[in-house]
Amino acid sequence: MLKGYTVPRSPLGQAAIDPPPPWHYSSDVLAVEFWADPKVTASMLPQGLSADPKTNGHAVAMFLDWQFTAAHDEYLDPARYQYREAFVLIDAAWNQQPVTFCPFIFVDNDAALARGWIQGFPKRIGSIFQTRTFAAPSPAAAPVVAGTRFAASASTHGQRLMNAQVSLREPVADPFKIFNRPTALLRYFPRLVKGQQDEPAVNELTLSLTDNLKLVDMWAGEGKLEFPVVAGEEIHNLGPVKVGAGYRYSMAYSVTDLKILESFA
């Protein structure tokens, strides 16, 4: 009798790429708000979502250093479970509800990739880095104070996809005024049987559920962002037409559930 929430399923269930929920996350985040060509963002939405009539084109690029744990102290195995991530969220609407949608996301860890696919985050493997803040004073410390700059980048297969920078100006009293939309996702798993390769086994519009969401220590400032053109990729089509504020903060939540908005399979 095989056990395991994910493959590989095994007699004890320990070999699985991921343990079952609850999945707990805590992170440091660098985020830059931007505007893309509204035709581009509209073209990146899956079935079931429409362009937000008021904010179409508005988006945010995010870089996160994550710590993960499930129920068995996975945070004590950082070689297997700690990871870095970068993604884009674009404004959209589901029926009348304002949401964001994630068209592109990169992580440096396979356990994170698998959890992402299960939720609907279309993760690929990349290398992601952000300037960190350290407690010991030094020109290398990047303290969270006005004027400090933080930078981040994301690459995949040796090609740079995103460069960002945030120059801190002031604390944000209510982070939830800044980031207040739920995230819609495309949960999608294809079939390989001949004749059914256009009929995915799973094709669901989902809504990410984030228990105990915390946004703390948020600072805002000036943002910079670029998406270098890379052959064979499409994220650069978001190439900002305007860049807005940048943010640095810490975020935590837990995942124990998922909302299926619509199924198209």
Next chain:
Amino acid sequence: MLKGYTVPRSPLGQAAIDPPPPWHYSSDVLAVEFWADPKVTASMLPQGLSADPKTNGHAVAMFLDWQFTAAHDEYLDPARYQYREAFVLIDAAWNQQPVTFCPFIFVDNDAALARGWIQGFPKRIGSIFQTRTFAAPSPAAAPVVAGTRFAASASTHGQRLMNAQVSLREPVADPFKIFNRPTALLRYFPRLVKGQQDEPAVNELTLSLTDNLKLVDMWAGEGKLEFPVVAGEEIHNLGPVKVGAGYRYSMAYSVTDLKILESFA
């Protein structure tokens, strides 16, 4: 209208982690035959498969350097698509048919991981290496001649899972006498909705279909194999009770289809 056989789906379909079939593969293979505790191999079989009454416990460890292409010259983007892989196949039976089953497999490339999941290979990311053969004569060349040794290893998250070595003795006239069983796989994709986390969206016993299968330049010799014990993993439970022959050869096939033996979802 989003395009793409896999996530991330995008306006042009170029950002997908994988192109659609046909998927063409060519590789160099190092393989070592072994016997595990029959209770262990039997315990690793999914629903629908049973222990092979005659050969239960018999298995093979394989290491492959792969080149991949689909229809658009993907072999000319080796940074994105070339990869190395290690896995285990254990003998089993589906109804009365002799098959092998793949309980564990590791690759160093995300496109390969995704194609694997779609077929039913339970891939995780690892680092895999095998001694190669080179044409220019040198003590470093490892020519394919009697007496040459080839070694291979697989690791994940900084832990060594497999070590193998093959000492070549003689060519094999008919490789298909050695490797003649089709491979059964568990195609599995979980649900995250609360209350349904034990009810996978996809839970299929599949049979890998390999068009134009070629096994060429096979040599046989003495095999060595070990599975170091690693906390949090289970592959070492296959720790050989006996090691058999080793093989080195080249293999190619194409994937355009998949056979679903049974669906349990």
Next chain:
Amino acid sequence: MLKGYTVPRSPLGQAAIDPPPPWHYSSDVLAVEFWADPKVTASMLPQGLSADPKTNGHAVAMFLDWQFTAAHDEYLDPARYQYREAFVLIDAAWNQQPVTFCPFIFVDNDAALARGWIQGFPKRIGSIFQTRTFAAPSPAAAPVVAGTRFAASASTHGQRLMNAQVSLREPVADPFKIFNRPTALLRYFPRLVKGQQDEPAVNELTLSLTDNLKLVDMWAGEGKLEFPVVAGEEIHNLGPVKVGAGYRYSMAYSVTDLKILESFA
């Protein structure tokens, strides 16, 4: 006229693996004190150092997440300069002066490897991870409070070399009472000319100079440590005969100079 403190030297001096000093560092550290077989630690000392008559066998294993910058905002290019490191320091004596000596060290970044060689840290490339602390409350956050556990590991070429864990108990009032010895190093660069391969071009016993050394937010607690046996490596010969306290803290310093204790070239 080529420029650059290190290779590759180039017309503008930008391609060098490292910028010139000053080198500024800030880090989070996980450290575990231990005792090795005194014969082993004594055998690992270079010419010019002797076993500390009082503490021979005493050592510390350290894991560090580092941020680096030189004079040109290198901390804003974390993909090139941010890194993780693990090493061992063993007690020793130079003349009558108590020092530590670093026999083994692993980093995941080539710029850090090169700076290390220039100082005398015998760095090799590895993969190193430690549990981090995050500000946003979560079971994944690992707050710096009594009872929280932090773990770390180091691997090279797919083999695990070190596993450590620290369970925090209480803050340390004066970190410099714990870590108060300077670090001696072997700065060593071989010759390749035939007949001179045993006569290194550089063979210096050096003393690391750390300007503006800060040790802050130190906590002590229970330590755990193991060095798995790895063929072809020697660090496991330090395999603890006793494990002492564990520490978690933040550290910063700058490097602008090096003291040469003795030259043997």
Next chain:
Amino acid sequence: MLKGYTVPRSPLGQAAIDPPPPWHYSSDVLAVEFWADPKVTASMLPQGLSADPKTNGHAVAMFLDWQFTAAHDEYLDPARYQYREAFVLIDAAWNQQPVTFCPFIFVDNDAALARGWIQGFPKRIGSIFQTRTFAAPSPAAAPVVAGTRFAASASTHGQRLMNAQVSLREPVADPFKIFNRPTALLRYFPRLVKGQQDEPAVNELTLSLTDNLKLVDMWAGEGKLEFPVVAGEEIHNLGPVKVGAGYRYSMAYSVTDLKILESFA
């Protein structure tokens, strides 16, 4: 008594990043001839070399999949010693002797980086890939026949530095007519002592000595090459003004010695 040709030196000499010579190498090579701005190539030469009066500006970009061994079967530990490399060689003259010089080189392995520094190759860590040829027939096999294309790329820290492609046309009867210049290198190791940071401990113009050099199975064809512009790097200043032939071949040699042309330290 510490042993080891390189750091880390240790009681048994097994922990060293590299074993002592002889160093044996065998490889598959993809090479593209090109011409850069002659002012640029001249500006990249170290003290002791001058621009070749006849061919200044002529250069070659090379991508190599390497197997390495020393005297103790290192080719059987491919996780530690097998590697991929990319570099550029530019024409130059030492006194009246035509040579090439290597201004930039990237490898994916630390043992290779260290050997390179010892010879004078200014290696940094990168990720390098080339299309391989496989024996088993398939659209993925890339056989060495007229019309087959091979591609290669090199990246460092997530930024693409080089893209190349070769379309095979015909075998080359005498490879040594194509590649017939010895390679001069800058062996360079800085000092860190304050006041001596501009006075390297080692600053030697060297000549690479390649025992038993073999160039076999060489094919020539059409070459393509580009050096994308990357902030903080200089290799793109070689950005071809003209691209010549491309080559694919296998190469082997051994290293047991180095010639010091001049010492400037």
